[in-house]
Amino acid sequence: MTVSPPDLAGPAATETADRPADAKLVVDAVTVEYHTRKGTVHAVTDVSLDVPRGSTLALVGESGCGKSSLGRAMLQLPRPSSGRVMVDDTDLCALSGSSLKEARKRIQMVFQDPISSLNPRRRVRDIVAEGLEIQGVDGGREEIRRRVDAALEAVGLDPAHAGDRRPSEFSGGQCQRIALARALVLEPEVLVCDEPVSALDVSVQAQILNLLEEMKERYHLTMVFISHDLSVVHNIADRVAVMYLGMVCEVADTETLYRAPAHPYTMLLISSAPTLGGTLADTLGEDSITATSSELPSPLNPPSGCRFRTRCPRATELCAAERPPLTTITPGHQVACHHPLQENR
Ligand SMILES: Nc1ncnc2c1ncn2[C@@H]1O[C@H](COP(=O)(O)OP(=O)(O)OP(=O)(O)O)[C@@H](O)[C@H]1O
Ligand code: SF4
Ligand SMILES: [Mg+2]
Known part of the structure; x- marks a missing residue:
């Protein structure tokens, strides 16, 4: 698929050219606990990870090991029970209110399950615009529309065709493109993708993986790629962190981990x-x-x-x-054994 070079920021925001290309993400001693009627769920315990600027870290482990909890904690959705999440020198866990809202633009997530993560009642254009509406944009509605169109084009969707439709009119792969546009429209430096291809047919998986690679290069993204399937991350990750029952048990560059x-x-x-x-x-x-x-x-x-x-x-x-x-x-190469x-x- 040919995708024209996107222009998400537009002429009014040329400072993006001077912005640090992307951020280094540091997860430091992060713990996520859920307090339930049955007791405390130790979803993530004392996890520390480093994601070098512009690289992709895969988080791998079987269902329930805490991958999504850790991914969401990176975005403070919700804030982890303890620990720090640094994007460059900014500790997101130490921020609240408007400063957290501002910092959140820098790290975005494509949530697990593309179809149910999109509000079925809203039009695609409004779904993609949501983050911009919350953040507020100079230039108002015109500028939001322009940036939404650019984001949809960037992920290979025709804004004129897709913008006014609702998620149920799209396939799983297209819904994943919409979810990606929703994340990219805010021009993040870090992108967390939670099982971005698990729900998709194998043939569509390859297209979405290629698109992610393309977006990563184009926007100099630092990426966290969550998957329960080691074979999926093989070609996309620079490093892999293996999780088991809330803890990291091994981290290595991809080639070393598999070899x-x-x-x-x-x-x-x-x-x-x-x-x-x-x-x-x-x-x-x-x-x-x-x-x-x-x-x-x-x-x-x-x-x-x-x-x-x-x-x-x-x-x-x-x-x-x-x-x-x-x-x-x-x-x-680190191992906990x-x-x-x-x-x-
Ligand atoms: N909001 C919540 N309240 C209580 N427990 C939760 C909550 N969210 C997740 N859990 C539990 O925390 C643990 C980790 O869940 P999480 O969704 O992070 O795992 P996962 O690795 O993403 O799993 P999957 O591969 O199935 O998506 C699981 O035992 C899960 O049941
Ligand atoms: S050898 Fe011991 S420490 Fe290593 S994984 Fe097995 S149980 Fe854990
Ligand atoms: Mg999950």
Whole structure:
């Protein structure tokens, strides 16, 4: 699909050319807890991550491990229970009111489930304009319309055709384009994409992944890409963080993570990813592991020590007694495990 170079900011906002191209995102000791009638859900516990400027970090892990909670906490939706989220030098967790509203423009999210995240009663044009309406724009309605049209064009939708329709008239892939336009219209520096292709047919997945890559290059975005599927992030991520039951268990550049996983859970994920194909299966060889239990413990009452220990074939008493800290094993490669797989190689 040919997409003409977008002009989201327009002539009235040429200062975007001087703006720092994008931000570095730092997540520092972030914890997200939900207080429910059944008790406290430990959705995210003490997670620290760094996303270098202009790079893509994938957050990977099975359903319920806290990926969306962490992604939303980055945007302060809601604010995490504790920790800091820095975009450049600005700690979003320390802001409130108008300063938080202003800072929020810099980090936007494409929410999980493209269809239900779009209000079915509103026209596409109004959905995409929502953030601009909230923020307020110099130039009023004319300028909002111009920027909405530019955002729709940027994601490959014809504003004249799509603008006055409602989400139910579009396919899942097109809804994802609308959701992306809604996020991009605010010209963010950081984009968090929550399972952007999981609900889509495989053929459409590739189109949306290509579009994300294109938008990332064009707008110099720093990206967090959330997925439960390691095979999806393989080509899009520079680095991958693997989460298990609310905690990060391994972080590495993509090539290292797939070639030499050090955490037993990462190995399990890779071994069980059906579409990773021969290359990775060959790499893993007899190192592939099988979980001792398929049951994910409850985040209401996570296991002591290492949270993966109830499913880990390598677990020892130490694993129950002490939580393994995230430790650097080679430059840029961190793992939280008392008995990492690399030791055997
Ligand atoms: N608002 C909430 N109130 C209570 N518990 C919640 C809330 N949101 C999420 N949870 C719980 O927190 C845990 C983490 O949920 P989260 O949605 O962040 O996981 P996820 O990794 O995004 O899962 P999925 O892959 O299914 O989207 C789960 O146990 C979930 O049930
Ligand atoms: S710390 Fe122990 S239980 Fe946890 S992953 Fe490592 S070996 Fe397994
Ligand atoms: Mg989720």
